[in-house]
Amino acid sequence: MQSQPVEVCAAATDGWLAQEVIRRKRDGGALASGDIQRFVAGIADGSLCEGQVAAFAMAVCIRGMSLDERIALSTAMRDSGQVLRWNLPGPVVDKHSTGGVGDCVSLVLAPLLAACGCYVPMISGRGLGHTGGTLDKLQSIPGYNLQPSALQLREVVAAVGCAIIGQTADLAPADRRLYGIRDVTATVESIDLITASILAKKLAAGLDVLVMDVKSGNGAFMVATQDAQALADSIVAVANGAGVRTRALVTDMSQPLARSAGNALEVAEAIALLQGQVRSPRLWEVTLALGAEALVAAGRAGNPVAAREQLLHAWHSGAALARFQQMVAALGGPADLVQRPGHYLAQAPIQRPVWPAASGQVEAIDTRAVGMAVVLLGGGRRRPDDNLDLSVGFRDLAFVGEAVGRQRPLGWVHAASETAAETAAQALRNAYFLGTGGQSVC
CATH class of the missing domain: 1.20.970.10 (Transferase, Pyrimidine Nucleoside Phosphorylase; Chain C)
Structure with a gap:
């Protein structure tokens, strides 16, 4: 034996x-x-x-843990691996979101901040549960290198002003092991440990400024606003205590943030927004609000009004779009992605509208259910080693307060097969609540 x-x-x-x-x-x-x-x-x-x-x-x-303990834990986890040091002519800035559905803010905000004189080494993650991950979205861009060498990262950030990449093996390795153990021991929800996990990677990136987007609502991990506020307060206190100027906003995730939910579809919407096409006013407003906080904290603007003016100028002038294209090309992606996104981004073979069972006005959306429908389509992971179908998801989603019916579908499903499309379409109908009294008529 x-x-x-x-x-x-x-x-x-x-x-x-x-x-x-x-x-x-x-x-x-x-x-x-x-x-x-x-x-x-x-x-x-x-x-x-x-x-x-x-x-x-x-x-x-x-x-x-006390505040002092949280700071000690976060900085110790930061120091468990490589800590980046920068010598750049402007502030080093980053943003982090606790995750949601249709949250492609990073793809727009990083080049916006770069166009306003900031340097943004944004270390992002994969999707988790029903939420989409920035790295999965970027993987839909052919050739884009998610794991550049430290030298290439430095060169791209210095030349372009922004680089969105994945966590390297030598950044905060203690967090990687601790998180894996938390995931199987029912300790993921600890605000102390969440704070340290988020900040370990962000502090290791050598930031001057961090802005946090803490989500609340039925599509967020922190459903209750008071829980989201507690996490935001903890992150701000610990990060500032560790020497990084940090601000946080608690934003709504009770409906998808973008009109799209799915990897390539969200990249397409982010490119459209950088080109001047605001499909989702909510997505644009959150992006501007976070950008304004970052510019004020970084000393690039005296107040939020002046900061928004800078961001809008970078948007209207095309400077932010140019930075996005330069970042993609510098990291191995196509040099004409923004001119021909439909040529490069994966297209699902089945694309059709999802009609409601009856006409009405959208009163509420089960946002988590929308995210899980994307997972069922193959756009998210059921197991950690799953390969994603980067083409699938939903686009042109209806928002709360909008009328749907014979002239306006709930959205369009993009799927690999008719069977998958019908299953996802029914899941989307079930996630929408129309009419009065909170009863679904989809």
Whole structure:
């Protein structure tokens, strides 16, 4: 009979014991900065076993952390890998969203900020659950390099002003391991651990300024506004405590942010917006609001009104569109993407309108259900190793307050097959509530 491998937990070194740190937090005590640093180092180098890391996460989840502890945890996770340093003639700025449906703000905001004199090394992630990921959207651009070398990243940011890429293996490795353990130990919801996880990567990017878009509503992870506000307050306090000027907005995700939901479809809508076509006023307003916060915090504008004027000038003049195109080309994508997006972005073979069962006015949308319908189409992951169909999703979605019926569908479904299209169409009908009394008539 073959013996099973036995996981060995960290032994005492210099009188320091990981289990004593866990016990102290389990009993509600405060952890010293040095103990947090050593614990995080053990997470990163593997000297702490999964049981110890899981116990620590659960103790933090139940007992919570003070502001000083949150700062110590976030900076220790930042320092577990490479920390980027910049020598640029302008402020280094980034934005982070907690995720939603139709949230393609990053694709528009990064080049807008670059056109206003900021430098934006935006490290983004994949889709999670029902929410779309910026990296998955960019993967729909042929040739676009999501994982450039550190040298290429520096060159693109310096030359273009922005580069949207994925997390490299040497940025905040402690977060990667801790997050994987949190995901299977029911500790994902801890505001302390969420704060540290988000900021570990952002602080490692060497930022001067960070703006946070914390979503609330039925399409967000933080459904309740008070929970979203608590997370926003935590991130702002910790990031500022760690030396990064940070602001946060709590924005609505009770309906899709863009008219599109799906990877290539959202890239197409982002390009259209940069070209001057505002399909979703909500998407444009959130982008401008976050951009104004960033420019004021970065010292590029004296107040939000002046900041918006800068952003609008960069938009109307075509400077932001040019920055987006330059970024795509510098990272290996087609040099004429913005001129011919339909030529390069994947097109689903089935494209048809989704009609409601009866006419009415949209009163509410189950936004999470819309996101899950994209997942069912193959545009999101059911398993971590799933390959995505980047062409599928919805476009021209109706928003709350708009009339739908014989002249206006709920939206258009893009699918790989007729069967998938019909399944997704019914899911979209079920997600829309029309008429009075909150009853669905779709």
